[in-house]
Amino acid sequence: MSTVLITGASRGIGAQCALSFAKAGYDVALNYCRSEAKALALVKEIEALGVKAFAVQADVADSAQVKGMFDAVRKELGAADVLVNNAGIAHVGLLTDMTDDEWRRLIDTDLSGTFYCCREALADMIRAHSGVIVNIASMWGEVGASCEAAYSAAKAGVIGLAKALAKEVGPSGVRVNAVSPGVVMTDMMAGFSDEDVAALKDETPLTSLGSPEDVADAVLFLASEKARFITGQVLSVNGGMVI
Ligand code: NAP
Secondary structure, rough: OOOOEEEOOOOHHHHHHHHHHOOOOOEEEEEEOOOOHHHHHHHHHHOOOOEEEEEEEOOOOOOHHHHHHHHHHHHOOOOOOEEEEOOOOOOOOOHOOOOOHHHHHHHHHHHHHHHHHHHHHHHHHHHHHEEEEEEEOHHHHHHOOOOOOOHHHHHHHHHHHHHHHHHHHHHHOOOEEEEOOOOOOOOOHHHOOOHHHHHHHOOOOOOOEEEEHHHHHHHHHHHHHHHHHOOOOEEOOOOOOOO
């Protein structure tokens, strides 16, 4: 039986990853930051599938909280065999209007949070000489988005981190990849108008937006034995919007 730790698993893509891994037989540690009720409801749903589930609160932007989270997961479920770095926030606006605090909060959450989690997970995975890390990036990390400069920079960072770590820890039996979603209908898209969403659909060769399941299927594949010779790669799940 394998154990997965998914950050930001209370809602959206992370919550779907938690369900999909549970259906594939994994025990699941679900990290949440603020949405405790949603995380606890998901624990019940996952336990009903016959695997273990453990909700653990932590702000991934805080390295001490991340350390506490990994200690709690080790105690409850054992060390994670798979880490999915999914927790993230977005910020839309001109870079020239962005404050230092807004910049720091985004980079601390989306990029440093991924670093803190990788550091903790790798201590166990290198010792075990096995393990898989999947960083959730974004197509904007591949090509950049106007008015999402900090987000694009952070997501380019998690891609770089995956590529570098793949080289660093491949000889230790650990694989590290990124999944790079396109537009996926979650709370993160709440600020977009119906017209914006229609325009995004029009721009997508497969003529629809992504679902959390589309992303979760790619993450599950990269975590699986079927992806045993794949490391340091970016798997884009974007309906052809960015090629
Ligand atoms: P979402 O629906 O807004 O959910 C975000 C999740 O991240 C929530 O579970 C939230 O937890 C958690 N989170 C936020 N800040 C956190 C922190 N400091 N510590 C721990 N958890 C934190 O977002 P989503 O659309 O599912 O996005 C998930 C990931 O996919 C993100 O990395 C995002 O950048 C990426 N992505 C999304 C899209 C898209 O179109 N939706 C496209 C490309 C990439 P709480 O609610 O418990 O605070």
